[in-house]
Amino acid sequence: MAPKRVVVAMSGGVDSSVTAALLKEQGYEVIGMTMQIWPKSQENPAQENPGGCCSLSAVEDARSVAYELGIPYYVVNLRETFEREVIDYFCHEYASGRTPNPCIVCNHRLKFKALLEKALALGADYVATGHYARVRYDERRGRFLLLKGVDKHKDQSYALYGLTQYQLGHTLFPLGELTKDETRHIATRLGLPVAAKQDSQEICFVPDNDYRGFLRQRIPEKICPGPFLDRTGRVLGMHKGLPFYTVGQRRGLGVAARERLYVTGLDPERNAVILGPLEDLYRTGLKAEAVNWVSIAPPSSSLTAAVKVRYNGPETPAELIPKGESEVIVHFRQPVRAVAPGQAAVFYHEDEVLGGGIIASAAEM
Amino acid sequence: MRRVYLDHAATTPVHPEVLEEMLPYLKEEFGNPSSIYSWGREAKAAVEKARTRLANLLGADPAEIVFTSGGTEADNFALRGVAAANRQRGNHIITTKIEHHAILHTAEQLEKEGFRVTYLPVDKYGLVRPEDLEEALTPDTILVSIMFANNEIGTIEPIAELARIAKSKGVIFHTDAVQAVGNVPINVKELGVDLLSLSGHKIYGPKGVGALYIRRGTRIEPLLLGGAQERKWRAGTENVPGIVGLGKAAELAARELPQRIKHLTELRDLLIEGILEKIDYVRLNGHRTQRLPGNANFCFEFVEGESLLLNLDLAGIAASSGSACTSGSLEPSHVLTALGIPPEIAHGSLRLTLGRNNTREDVEYVLSVLPDIVAKLRAMSPLTPGGGKENV
Numbered sequence: 119m120a121p122k123r124v125v126v127a128m129s130g131g132v133d134s135s136v137t138a139a140l141l142k143e144q145g146y147e148v149i150g151m152t153m154q155i156w157p158k159s160q161e162n163p164a165q166e167n168p169g170g171c172c173s174l175s176a177v178e179d180a181r182s183v184a185y186e187l188g189i190p191y192y193v194v195n196l197r198e199t200f201e202r203e204v205i206d207y208f209c210h211e212y213a214s215g216r217t218p219n220p221c222i223v224c225n226h227r228l229k230f231k232a233l234l235e236k237a238l239a240l241g242a243d244y245v246a247t248g249h250y251a252r253v254r255y256d257e258r259r260g261r262f263l264l265l266k267g268v269d270k271h272k273d274q275s276y277a278l279y280g281l282t283q284y285q286l287g288h289t290l291f292p293l294g295e296l297t298k299d300e301t302r303h304i305a306t307r308l309g310l311p312v313a314a315k316q317d318s319q320e321i322c323f324v325p326d327n328d329y330r331g332f333l334r335q336r337i338p339e340k341i342c343p344g345p346f347l348d349r350t351g352r353v354l355g356m357h358k359g360l361p362f363y364t365v366g367q368r369r370g371l372g373v374a375a376r377e378r379l380y381v382t383g384l385d386p387e388r389n390a391v392i393l394g395p396l397e398d399l400y401r402t403g404l405k406a407e408a409v410n411w412v413s414i415a416p417p418s419s420s421l422t423a424a425v426k427v428r429y430n431g432p433e434t435p436a437e438l439i440p441k442g443e444s445e446v447i448v449h450f451r452q453p454v455r456a457v458a459p460g461q462a463a464v465f466y467h468e469d470e471v472l473g474g475g476i477i478a479s480a481a482e483m
Numbered sequence: 484m485r486r487v488y489l490d491h492a493a494t495t496p497v498h499p500e501v502l503e504e505m506l507p508y509l510k511e512e513f514g515n516p517s518s519i520y521s522w523g524r525e526a527k528a529a530v531e532k533a534r535t536r537l538a539n540l541l542g543a544d545p546a547e548i549v550f551t552s553g554g555t556e557a558d559n560f561a562l563r564g565v566a567a568a569n570r571q572r573g574n575h576i577i578t579t580k581i582e583h584h585a586i587l588h589t590a591e592q593l594e595k596e597g598f599r600v601t602y603l604p605v606d607k608y609g610l611v612r613p614e615d616l617e618e619a620l621t622p623d624t625i626l627v628s629i630m631f632a633n634n635e636i637g638t639i640e641p642i643a644e645l646a647r648i649a650k651s652k653g654v655i656f657h658t659d660a661v662q663a664v665g666n667v668p669i670n671v672k673e674l675g676v677d678l679l680s681l682s683g684h685k686i687y688g689p690k691g692v693g694a695l696y697i698r699r700g701t702r703i704e705p706l707l708l709g710g711a712q713e714r715k716w717r718a719g720t721e722n723v724p725g726i727v728g729l730g731k732a733a734e735l736a737a738r739e740l741p742q743r744i745k746h747l748t749e750l751r752d753l754l755i756e757g758i759l760e761k762i763d764y765v766r767l768n769g770h771r772t773q774r775l776p777g778n779a780n781f782c783f784e785f786v787e788g789e790s791l792l793l794n795l796d797l798a799g800i801a802a803s804s805g806s807a808c809t810s811g812s813l814e815p816s817h818v819l820t821a822l823g824i825p826p827e828i829a830h831g832s833l834r835l836t837l838g839r840n841n842t843r844e845d846v847e848y849v850l851s852v853l854p855d856i857v858a859k860l861r862a863m864s865p866l867t868p869g870g871g872k873e874n875v
Contacts, residue, residue: 149797192793238792239860240797 123147124244124290125237127229128191130179131318133248133293135310136301140292141246142187149240150184150191153233154176155200155323173306179312186311196232203227205323205336209252212333212361215384216460219277219429220321226280234288244290251275252294252469253286256413262286263413264471269297276429279464279474280410333361344389346373349382349398357391360384366399366456384459400453401482403436406446406463406475413470416440423472426451427457433466446475485798486799491685491777491838492634492662495789497728499611504731505689508724516721516740517712521757526723526786533730540733541679542670543696549716550726553693554661554682556586556706560695560717561657561678565626565702566593569655573623579603579863580821581638582630587817590628599623605821607844608770609638616648624657631663631679635818635834636769636777639667646675655701661693663862665736666743666775677701683725687839692725717770743839750837750846754779760873762857768819768832777837782824785867786831786860794856795833803834 126138128150142148154177177193185190204224211218234245250267251274262283281289293301305313320327332343341359345476348354355373357363367381373393380399383392404427411417417440424433425448435451448463457480464474508529514522516530531545538545540874551557566576578590580602590600601619603611611629620627627649632639642658649656657678663669665686671679679696683689697703697716709718736743755767764784783791788804795802804816815829835849861867 190796192796194789235863236790236793239787239863240793241859 121145121147122244123149123240123242124246125149125151125233125240126246127233127248128152128180128184129248129318130176130183130312130315131248132305132310132312132315133250133301134180134185135248135312136256136304136308137246137248137292137307138183138187138189139304139310141290142189143395148187148189149237149242150180150187150189151233151236152180152191152193153196153200153228154193155196155204155228173363179315182311186309186385187262194233194236196228199232200228200323208321209333209337209340211460212329213337214460215360217364217387217458219462220323221277222386222462223279224278226285230281230285234285238288242280244288246290249274249278249291250293250296250298251291253289253291256289259414261413261415265294265413266466266469266471267291267294272298275471276426276462276464276474279412279462279471281412282410283355286412310419330362337361342389344391346371346393347385347388347390349392349394354379354393360386360389360391363391365458378398380456399455401450401455401457401480402453403447403449403481404457405478405481406448407444407448407478409440409444409473409475411473412469414472416443416444423467425454426464427454427464427477428461438465444475445478446473484799486801486846487785487838487841487848488801489835489837489841489845489849490801490803492637492775492834492836494684494690495687495838496840497684497689498732498735500729501688501731505724507730508727512723514723516723517710526721527574529727530721530723533726533733534699536730536737537694537733540669540737543671544699546700546714547671547697549695549697549713550721550729551693551695551717552691552722554583554659554680554685555585555693556585557680557682557693557695558659559589560706561659561680561703562586562589562593562626562628563706565655565657565678565701566596566598568702568704569625573621573625575599575601575621575623576626576628577601577603577616577619577624578628579630581605581633581818582628583634583659583661586628593609603629605638607779607822608773609633609636609768609818609822610770610773611640611645611649613641613644616645620649620652620654624652624654626657628657628659631658631660631669631776632778633818634662635770635816635832636780636822637836638660638769639663639773639775642676643674650675650677659820662775663730665740666777668740668748671696671698678703683729683732685734686729686736689725689728690713692722692729694729712795737855739839744776746839747837747841750841750843751777751779754835754837754846754849755841757846758853761850761854764826765857768824775836778834779836780832780834782819782828782829783829783831783833783857785864786857787864788830788832790860791831791833791856794860795852798852798856800852803836804832 124141124146128134135229138148175328181191204220207223208218208220237245250269250272252265254263256263286312324332343356346354346357377395379393382398383395420439423438425436426433434454437449439447459477461477462474463477512525514526516527534545534548538548594600603615605611631642646656649818655677658676659680661682664681677698681694683692705716707718766782768780815826819829
C-alpha cells in the first residue's frame with residue numbers, strides 16, 4: 119500500500135520540525151509547508167519580529183529543516199486570507215470591547231482550513247501540526263475525539279476546540295503523546311538545526327509584541343479616550359481608548375485609589391472602562407456563543423464539565439445548559455476570576471475536549 | 484521518479500563545454516586582469532576573448548560590450564546611466580507595463596528621483612503597438628526601454644520598428660534581451676538599438692555574469708565607480724571565470740542557434756497542441772507564433788496556479804507560474820494583468836519553458852501527467868461549475 123501523504127505545517131520552530139521528523143520516521147510521505155501570512159508592509163527583514171511563527175527568518179529555518187529531512191517544502195501564500203480572517207477579526211474584536219484570541223481563529227480558519235485545502239489539493243490525507251493535543255477516533259460514538267496533550271504544562275487543546283469532525287479526521291498531532299522535554303531530546307538526537315530555539319509566545323503578526331501600537335496603526339478611528347467608571351457609574355478618571363484594556367488588567371490604569379483597582383468590564387456603549395476591587399472580578403457564569411461540540415454530539419440536556427476561560431487558566435467545574443444550536447449557558451460551581459468576553463470557554467471532561475465557544479457575556483455575582 | 488526540467492526561462496544548466504573553459508580560471512589561472520605580470524596578462528586575454536565571442540553573437544564591436552554581474556545590473560546600468568547622463572536634456576522615460584522587475588522597479592525609483600515615466604500598454608498578445616510609442620514620445624523623452632521578449636509569455640516585440648521610431652526622434656533605445664539572446668537571431672546593428680542587456684545563466688552559461696551592449700557614442704554614465712576596469716564603464720575586479728563562461732556560452736549559442744530554434748519550436752508546438760487538445764478551459768497566453776521558441780504559457784480556468792505547480796513538482800516536473808523572481812508572491816502577474824486577463828483566471832497560470840536538453844519524451848511525460856492533475860484540482864475547486872465536492 120502506498121504510504122499516507124501528510125502536509126506538516128512548519129513554522130521553523132522545534133515543535134513543527136520534530137513533527138515532520140517523527141512522521142517521516144513513522145513511514146509517512148511528508149511534505150513541509152509554511153503559510154506566508156505577512157502583510158507586504160511588514161516584510162522588511164530588518165524590522166521583523168524574530169519570534170513570529172511565519173516570519174521570513176522562520177521560513178528560512180523551516181526550509182533548512184525540510185532540506186535536512188529530505189522532504190519537499192513549499193511556502194504557500196495565505197496573506198489575503200490571514201488579513202481577512204485573523205487580523206480584521208483581531209482589530210474588530212478589540213474595537214468592540216472584547217479580547218480576541220487570534221490563535222484559535224488562525225487554527226480554525228487557516229491551518230485546518232486554508233492550509234488543509236492546499237494539502238488536499240496536493241493529494242495529502244492529513245495536515246499535521248506541532249500542537250500538544252491528541253486526536254482519537256471513538257467507534258462507539260462514531261466521532262473523532264480531541265484530547266489534551268500528555269504534557270499537561272504544554273497542552274494546547276484549548277486553542278483547538280473549534281475544529282470540526284471533518285477537520286479532526288484529517289489531522290495528526292504526533293507531539294500530543296510527548297512532553298516538551300522529549301520533543302527537545304528528539305530534536306537534539308536528530309541534529310535538527312532548530313533544537314535550541316526558544317518557544318515563541320507572542321502574537322505573531324504584532325511587531326515587538328506591542329498590540330496597542332498595532333491597533334493604533336490599524337484602527338486609529340476606533341481608539342477614543344473615555345471615562346473610567348466604578349460599578350455605580352462614578353467617574354474615576356480618563357482612559358486612552360477601550361481597545362487598550364482587558365478584563366482582569368491591573369497595571370497601567372493611572373488611577374489613584376485607596377484600594378487596588380482592576381478592569382472588571384468594558385462597556386462599548388458608554389465607551390467606558392469599568393474598574394473595581396478584586397472581588398468585582400469574579401463571575402458566577404457566562405454565556406458562550408458560536409459553540410462547537412467536539413468529542414460529543416450536540417447535547418439536548420444540561421451536563422457537567424470542567425470549564426477553562428483562558429489559555430493558561432484553571433479548570434472550574436460547571437453546569438452547561440445548551441440553548442438552541444450554538445449557545446450554552448455556563449453556571450460555575452464556584453466564582454471564576456476575570457471572564458473576558460471574546461475569549462473562549464472550553465468544556466472538558468477529564469482529558470476530552472467536549473466543546474467550546476466564544477464568551478459573549480459574563481454573569482455578575 | 485522521472486524528473487523533467489521545464490523552467491529554462493528561470494535558469495539553464497551550464498553547458499559542459501562552458502564548464503570546461505571556466506575551470507582553469509577557478510584554479511591555476513587565477514590572476515587579476517589588471518595586473519602587469521603573466522598571470523594578469525593571461526586573465527586579461529581570456530576576458531578579451533570572451534568579449535569578442537559575445538560581440539560576434541550580437542553583431543557588435545567588442546569595445547561595445549561591458550560585462551556586468553548579470554541581467555539585473557545591466558538593466559539598472561542602462562536606465563540609471565542614461566538618466567544620469569541626460570538629465571539636462573529631459574526627464575521623460577518610456578517603458579512598458581510588462582517589463583521585468585529589474586526595469587520596472589528601477590523606473591519607479593527614477594520616478595521618485597524626479598523623472599517622469601510612461602508605461603506603455605500592450606495588446607492581448609503582449610505586443611507593444613508602435614503607434615503608442617510614437618504618441619508617447621515628447622521633446623523631453625531621453626530613453627525608451629522595451630524588452631526584446633517577455634520572460635513570462637514569451638512574446639517577441641517588434642524591436643527593430645520600435646527602435647527606429649525612437650531613433651527618428653533622437654531618443655536612446657534600450658532593450659532587455661535577457662530572454663531573447665541565444666533563442667532568436669540578434670544583430671544590434673540591424674536592430675538599431677543603442678543598449679542591450681543580457682545574462683549568462685539564461686544561455687547555458689554561469690550565474691553572476693551578464694553584459695550591457697553600449698553602442699559607441701551612446702550618452703550614458705557608469706553605475707559602479709572605482710577602478711578602471713571595463714574601460715571605466717564598470718568598476719570592480721572582473722569575474723574572470725564567469726566572463727569566460729559567458730563568452731563560451733555565446734560562442735555555442737551562435738553556433739547552435741539554428742538547431743536550437745528548430746528543436747525548441749518543435750517541442751513547444753507539440754506541448755501547446757497537446758495541452759490545448761487534452762485539457763478543456765485552457766488558454767494559451769502570448770502570441771501563437773510571435774513567441775520565444777521554448778516558451779509555453781497557459782491559464783487553466785478554475786485551477787489555482789500554486790497547487791498546480793506543487794503537484795507538478797511532486798510529479799518531478801519543474802515549472803513556474805510566472806517569473807521565478809516573483810514566485811512566492813501570488814499577486815496575479817503584472818504581465819497577465821496587462822494582457823487584460825481577469826485576476827481569477829491569471830491565478831491559474833503555468834509557464835513551461837523548454838531547453839536544449841529536453842526531449843520529445845519529456846513533453847509526452849508532461850502531457851501524460853498534467854491533464855490528471857488539472858482534473859483532480861478542478862474536482863476539488865469550489866470555482867468549478869459542479870465541483871468542490873470536498874467540503875472542508
